[in-house]
Amino acid sequence: MPMDISQKIPQWKAQRDDGFDIEPLYINMGPSHPAMHGTVKMVLKLDGETVVNSEVEIGYLHRCFEKTVEQKTWNQAIPYTDRLNYVSPLINNMGYCMAVEKLLGVTVPERTDYIRTIMCELSRIGDHLTCIGAGAMELGALTAFLYFMKARESSWQLIEEVTGARLTISYGRVGGVVRDLPANFSERWAWVKSQVEENMGEVGTLLNSNRIFIDRMKGVGVMPLGRVLSYGMTGPFARASGFDYDLRRDEPYFAYDKVRFDVPTRSGGDNWCRYEVRMEEIRQSVRIIDQALALMPEGIVRVEDPRVSLPRKKEVYSNIEALMNHFKLLMPGHGIRPDLGEVYAAVEGGNGELGFWLISDGSDRPWRLRVRPPCFPIMSGVEELILGEQVADIVPVFGSVNMIGGELDR
């Protein structure tokens, strides 16, 4: 139930009861606002500087993802999944591919699991760098933003060397990934790692003991654990309030059960805790990538299943079965055809549990592809989160929510 301000802060009315008859002020933090990451409208009812009530309106980026992929084939939906959480597109790709593979009953090769783990963690690093950098920029710490953009650039250059694109990569396919990692990946990763660690050190010295940053982040935007559970929030937002659940550790997929990493949690539930959780998660992601690179076996990267993967070119040109297989996988009306069935599979996205509910009707197109967006329940709690806060506090709170329009509105 949405909370009223007198439920959240019972002494609010008494605190400001100075005998004056005040009319509230309604202002609009509109769909085009510099500090709103993407487009969302908030109508605020203010009493002086304090937010007494608010209404959040989303949907300004509703690009009809779910209806569109019903018209496309299973592999053609992958570029659309890139644009869901567009700061960590690899996680969306791999999550979707995992869901379709569950529906088909296909097991990917072991090397693919490790590659997927590495690329997901690389994407997660980019997501957290962007979130913290943009949040710091909105508080005035422009230098921190520029340092983190430099670190993100280096990770994007590495992603470009692997997948061919910086942001919208479409690297996953049903049954594996498009191509193997380049031969010099380890050296390039060592360079990226040094950049990320150096920049995190610099930003740490700038922000961690910065009086202004601490004052603006500590105690601001507190979400108690009970409300986090009622709102169904997951991910770093929930872990900063004490809800210790991470799909990578608790329901492992890909190669997460073979690497050792910690899941940082805090119990304060304010902006400062979220900042700390995200910084620590970057360090843990670096750790995961190092271990995965060391443990990765050799092998193929796409499963050699005729229902799913294109056969090798040499075979296509030399024998008739491979040619027919190639033909059947590409022509409209044929293609990858899972049996009648449904599946719900989830991965740990940058913001929490990214779930995919797929329904297949036996044809080459999805019947229904539902994405459970991790920032949707978090955004539904923003109205309550900013109750009682001052207008200037809305900006850091919103920054720590890490709303991604592509995922929220789909």
Next chain:
Amino acid sequence: MAGDPLQEVVLTTKLDKVLGWARKYSLFQYPFVTACCGMEFMSTSASHYDTDRFGAAFPRFSPRQADLLMVVGTITHKQAPILKRVYDQMCEPKWVVAFGVCATSGGFYQNYGSVPGIDCFLPVDMYIPGCPPRPETVIDALLKLQERIQNQRHAVL
């Protein structure tokens, strides 16, 4: 226009050139950021690819103070009236850049929610293709736009 001797008066052409030079090197952008292209926009403005060296980095978040409307990302039918209003509030001279294929033509979002290109309701000066466009493409477009601003007529007199 051709054959009108008044058009070739030295004063107005020189004034055009001076105003063109001044306006092209002091573009104040209004980044109307909606979607994934915003990430590449952030990268282009950051220190690696830097648009500040072209005089075009400093964003003004009020339409009254901006002269370059950069529409970054997909525009949906719900967002279109707001974009139109922001465009209407900007003062002349103003230029519009469609950043990314979603703003140019709708991209691969051809459905009931997305507007198939902002030129359905706004006049566009520069279309930047790419999904998202590489920062080098954006800088190329910015330089072409600056060339265009230099060479266009600036009506003052």
Next chain:
Amino acid sequence: MPANSSPALFEALQAHFGDKIEGRQDLHGREAIRIRPTALLEVVSHLKSAMGFDFLMDLSGADYSGYPGHQGDPLCVSYQLFGAATRARAWLKVYLPLEGAKVGTLSNEFACANWYERECWDMYGVEFTGHPNLKRLLLYEEFVGHPLRKDYPIMRMQPLIPMRNAVDYESVAVARRNEKEQATGAKAGN
């Protein structure tokens, strides 16, 4: 794989509620339990209070009109529940008719159900009785129709301001699809 809506859960619910539990489907490692729409509120509050499922992970709709082998009401609302302490999952489904689809609201039990149900109303036209604020979430108020239903054509745009090119995208898309269907004989999307 943790206890994901295991057969034990189905048996426990059936013992408690009898024939309000209509059936179950085994879906690739998770079991979905089909319940009667009128019994939703009591089943969910029993799961929340007695069995520890205090977390609503997802609430979404699906339209099974024309799905091969589907009988009965086509609109489905699916609930993914999760136990924060037990780490178990439960998957419930209710089936509703296209006309007058109504089911009780969960916004008194879970705070996030407010927005999930608004989205379901927006996309599928399912009315949640008792919802405090059932209006559109992702689309605008002037929009007519419920787009994720199978009978809504994807290209039917409803612009709010006048658009310059007066192409009727919907008829162009339909014509192109008919041509393709005739040419290849393949089943097209809808």
